[in-house]
Amino acid sequence: MTIKTQGKIGNINLKNRMIMAPVKTAFGNIGGTITDKQIRFYDQVSSGGISMVILEPIAVQKNGREHPKQMCLDNECIDGITRVIDVIHKNGSLVCAHFNHAGRAANPKLTPNIVSSSESICPSTGAKSNSLNKSEIDDIIKSFGEKVKIASGVGFDAVEIQFGHGYLVSQFISERINKRTDDYGGSPENRMRFGLRIAEVVLENKGKMSVIARISGSEFVDGGLNPDNQFEFLNKLIDMGIDAIHVGWGNACDNPAWYYNHMSLPQDIQFDLLKKVRQNIKTPLIVVGRMSQIENVNRIFNENLADFVSMGRQMVIDPEYPNKIMNDRIEDIKFCGACLQGCLVNVKNGTGIGCVVNPFVAEPPIEKAEISKKAIVIGGGPAGLISSIVLRKRGHNVKLYEKEKTLGGQFYLASIPNPKKMMLKPLLGLIREAEISGVDINTGINVLKEKLKEENPDIVVVATGAMPNFIKFKGIENQWHISGNEALIRNDIKDKRVLVVGGGMIGLEVAEKLCEDDNDVTLVEILPELASDMEPITKKLILKHLEKMKFNYMVKTAIQEFREDGVIVKANNDKIKNLGRYDVVVFAVGTHPENELYEEIKNDFKEVVLVGDASRPSNAYTVTKMAYEMTKKL
Known part of the structure; x- marks a missing residue:
């Protein structure tokens, strides 16, 4: 059997x-x-x-x-x-x-x-x-x-x-x-x-x-x-x-x-x-x-x-799973990452079940364009990959450029902490889907305006993502500080005393990764609740995991300045406290769109579209759905 x-x-x-x-x-x-x-x-x-x-x-x-x-x-x-x-x-x-x-x-x-x-x-x-x-x-x-x-x-x-x-x-x-x-x-x-x-x-x-x-x-x-x-x-x-x-x-x-x-x-x-x-x-x-x-x-x-x-979410992310199994096409399957972000969250809020890497759920088939055009997609994160796939379904010739050597953008970074490694599977499936659909994928190339003029495409989709925010606290210039993205990538931060600034979803994920690397982590959040932007079950599990590690957090707390003798914070009760010195400070205080290229070229080509975090930073489900909606008529 x-x-x-x-x-x-x-x-x-x-x-x-x-x-x-x-x-x-x-x-x-x-x-x-x-x-x-x-x-x-x-x-x-x-x-x-x-x-x-x-x-x-x-x-x-x-x-x-x-x-x-x-x-x-x-x-x-x-x-x-x-x-x-x-x-x-x-x-x-x-x-x-x-x-x-x-x-x-x-x-x-x-x-x-x-x-x-x-x-x-x-x-x-x-x-x-x-x-x-x-x-x-x-x-x-x-x-x-x-x-x-x-x-x-x-x-x-x-x-x-x-x-x-x-x-x-x-x-x-x-x-x-x-x-x-x-x-x-x-x-x-x-x-x-x-x-x-x-x-x-x-x-x-x-x-x-x-x-x-x-x-x-x-x-x-x-x-x-x-x-x-x-x-x-x-x-x-x-x-x-x-x-x-x-x-x-x-x-x-x-x-x-x-x-x-x-x-x-x-x-x-x-x-x-x-x-x-x-x-x-x-x-x-x-x-x-x-x-x-x-x-x-x-x-x-x-x-x-x-x-x-039996499988539920797997059929949402990839309805062709059974046919791929029957035809020995295992490498072509988009496997579910069991993240609950596109399925459970959208069922609970009443918008309907979806998937972070399958915006086609319950949507009508993509119609072929009357004329096949030359399209270039800039950015190889989920929004760029989805845009490329949609454009191929429309019948266009598509090149995708990613400045990094690996595809995935922030979605890839999210799969780095051990409890979330399963999230790499849907990303790899999405990349494979783009390859199968005929997208010409090019990595390690930073596309500038001159390159675009040279290729002269009919359609340009800018999916260049977002950049991390930093806050210019007094004295921060004398403190080693990095972004949450960098903290996820680095493997050389171990046995350190680390301060994470910002307790949203990224802040918690960064804290978890740093704790797994045997660091003593303190997280400071100005709002009264941690990770209000996070899927509730995931949030509860991360907090439960962090309870077993060298981790503490402070809510309703604002950083005042970085001094030689330590970090000064002000709690909700107006009490001033010195948290002491930290080896590393990690900023996880949101992102801002990286859309300079779009602003530079938006009037130079027939159709230029801005999608994903480059348009409005959000979660993976929202940016892939946006990419689908913005490109399905191009």
Whole structure:
């Protein structure tokens, strides 16, 4: 058995061992009806050879929703759902519905009555849940059966039920959360009752559909669910007729970092736990959690740890992943970096799922230009690379020039700290995409106006990035000081006392790298909060990592001057303090556009466009999306 081998789950045959996991998209309308953008998204992800697409979660009751745009299966949603099913089937893939009730993990802005097995607070939302009464339990169980029956009638091939990840069913199974004293609490048998009753109505109403149970292999929480305390429940599900177990990780309330499988988390522990599940569960296993990384794929099938690999974000960054696997084009895959910046952040803010290196997510195909033109892109960071790819899709002849010997710009720098090394993979994939598309890439060349006049292009895209800011504090000229970018590149700053000025995203990443190099780091931030510009899960993990190192920080604190006897700061309470001498001062106080070349040439060529940080410094997702929007009509 390999990832290319055909497989079987229940009575459905799968053309390979790759399945798309359910990912929230936030592309729907408020209330959950389907949009054209959603249709395009599912058209994209099902056209690249995936065997089956598990749709984004559908809440069986409105008080179990996590997002205002969450997909629904009510009467007003049926026509849209049918369109989704039809487009996926047209592309040769099967379709699976995913049903859930979030319980205490539901969005408190959407329902005034958050419910769970018992009264409790969901740490990730801060919402307090009420204990379900038996009548409400019966209604939820009935809703699962009704939704499954509708799914069978509209053409789904399979149905997946969420039994894990800190959602409602697991809130009953968990002794840590379930404090009931009736038939649904106390003993393991009672705590399993709710989930087993749901399984019963699902199997009664499934029609010809296969049934998958989604679980957490481990919640990674003290006293939480793990393989050992779930085996009895899982084997009961299998005895009842469940066709496969889908193993994920984490808990939406207590451990979202593992739930979303962040790039910095270790993976060996997942394999150890998966091995234990494999030894005790005799039914097809599906596994998710950065498992599409090729080294993980090889391990899974070489060691027979699972029957299918499931992937969500990987299908967002590169919908052609399955076809590339099937055709031995591993080197052409854009691998996900599990950064959460383009996907989770944009789902939470409601703009819709995206990717830092794939601005084409759910967008219409790029139209060919009427006339093929000569284009030059200056700058080989993400914005320049995306601009080059878009221009090639338009049919233009494209040369890209980068003054450094390596491509990637600040995106490359962001991948230097150990916990973020996985971010190098999407960058390398983006570079490979530019190469495959036919971009003529030239590195180590600083393009000036004279060079451009010599080449005389029709289109010039300036993506020259941004330069770090420095602050001219009194006395700073007598102190060795460098930029955050330089601090990330250098490997000779070790065993030093370092002051980092600025506690935004870059400041924290620089501090982490310097601490890993055995430096004693102090960070000073004038604002009341560190890294307000950072994806929250990443921020929490970095701060947790820094707690174990020689690191301290001060917020609401302003540097006054650098003196011979030390650095003078003023705290929020107007207290003046001398922090002592530092060997190195690192400035991480933002950047400013490097757009001098643009200003010099903007009137000299037919079409000159400024994109990325050279236009407006921002995060990777924003600059690549800007590059796409600015170049798709050139």
